[in-house]
Amino acid sequence: MADTNLAVSQWSPEYVQELSPAAQKIALLYYLSYLCLGKFSKLERIVRSRAVETQTLFGSSDATLMKCVLTSDNLVNTLFPMLVIAVEKKKPTLAVKMLGKAGDWITDIITDVKGLVQRYDSHNTDVSSAASDVIQEKEETNKNKAKQDQELKENEEALGNMTQLWNDKTKEIVEIDQKISSKTKEIQDYVRSITETDRDLGIVAAFVPFIGAIIKSIYDRVKDPDQVAHLKALEAELNVLIAEKTVLKQKQWQLQLQIIDWQMKVARASFERNSIPDPILLDKVQKSLSQIHGILVDVLNFWKDVENRLDSLKQKTFAGEDFLEEFDTFKDNFIDSIQKAKEAWRIFAVSCQQASVIFRLQTKDAYKFLEINPSSLSEEEWERTYKSVKKQLEEIDRPQQRVTSTVGPTHAAQLRQTSTVRPGLE
Structure with missing residues (x-):
């Protein structure tokens, strides 16, 4: 029961x-x-x-x-x-x-x-x-957060490296600009020394403001082969400096493009990282x-x-x-x-x-x-x-x-x- x-x-x-x-x-x-x-x-x-x-x-x-x-x-x-x-x-x-x-x-x-x-x-x-x-x-x-942190860090480091290279190229361009300016002045001084002994050349130098035109006139008028040779040597040095600057400017532009790319990668990595709760x-x-x-x-x-x-x-x-x-x-x-x-x-x-x-x-x-x-x-x-x-x-x-x-x-x-x-x- x-x-x-x-x-x-x-x-x-x-x-x-x-x-x-x-x-x-x-x-x-x-x-x-x-x-x-x-x-x-x-x-x-x-x-x-x-x-x-x-x-x-x-x-x-x-x-x-x-x-x-x-x-x-x-x-x-x-x-x-x-x-x-x-x-x-x-x-x-x-x-x-x-x-x-x-x-x-x-x-x-x-x-x-x-x-x-x-x-x-x-x-x-x-x-x-x-x-x-x-x-x-x-x-x-x-x-995922650790992965994104690492990716962001790597991208920021790469961007920093690219920026530093770009800064280095900028400094090199500034330096070569100074060399070009110095070489141009050297040519101008030499041309001036030549025109001081030649009345006709002095008139040309006075009325032709561009160094290239002056040098062409000098080649047409100067009879002294040593003067011509020296002037051509100076001109060649100037052309080398200009060519180097052109190469540096091209490299600087390529670096700028890479910097833009890495900036986008950093922005994307930062966004993805911040999107992780x-x-x-x-x-x-x-x-x-x-x-x-x-x-x-x-x-x-x-x-x-x-x-x-x-x-x-x-x-x-x-x-x-x-x-x-x-x-x-x-x-x-x-x-x-x-x-x-x-x-x-x-x-x-x-x-x-x-x-x-x-x-x-x-x-x-x-x-x-x-x-x-x-x-x-x-x-x-x-x-x-x-x-x-x-x-x-x-x-x-x-x-x-x-x-x-x-x-x-x-x-x-x-x-x-x-x-x-x-x-x-x-």
Whole structure:
């Protein structure tokens, strides 16, 4: 025979009330994770999916608990009283039929609860897997960041080297310009020395401003081969310097083109590096998901406890079934057993009602933050929202804060976290 001393006091509203802070923590931790994933689109989708699944599970939890409440009410207010009347009027066949009906109802909700336990178990595995995905993403992000840092460093070094070569060529051009200027002056001085002894050449030098034209005139007029040879030697030296300058200018231009190319590479590497989100944020996401996983274990244990208590209530309900075989002798014992079962189901219904309210509140308001794109927040908005969520998390376990509350931001334009405080369930 089943244990007739079910410890229903453990399923008092105070016991169920532990669900409230747990449910609030889950939503707030999801919110923190979601905020930190603004630039991690892949992980943002994963966390969003897990949060929606949790919200859906909470909705199913509310529905299942309400089914427990309705079933309990039907047993307490309808079936058990009719069962007692059937026994009192000595109708064992009707009593057995009613017990069968009660068995069907109880089996039905036990099946629903078992299914919910399996869904929570599977969901908890998914949340744990999401935490592993975050760890993997963090490792890949760190590798990519290191790679981009190295690439940027190499590109900046190459750009620096090219710039230095360009500066060196510029200095060489300045130096050769000085040599060209000096050689030009040397030629001008020599031409002047020649024209001082030749009146006609002096007139030409006075009216022809370009050194090339003067030299051509001198070649046409000067008869002294030594003067011609010296002048040609000076001209050749000047032409060498000009040729060297031309080569240097070409090299300088090629370096300039390479500098432009490396500048683009540095800009691209810098952009790609800056586009990689800070992996430090993933530490917070990982910790949040791990905490959610731990809390979901508690919620899963709650549902396993519901399942166990349903089994116990089922056994209590049928504790007096054997009395029907000796109907007249144990009629009073059977009625007493049903009255005890009735009280147990009544207390169970009250607790389920309390838990249903908690799950319903979280399902309704706690996940409105999913309507916001975290990457659209300005730095100030992000910081304000993050601090607000953290503050609510810190306040959950304070004695004066042991209340059921809704969690969620206001309209996206305001982007603030709000909390609707409701009286504690007595």
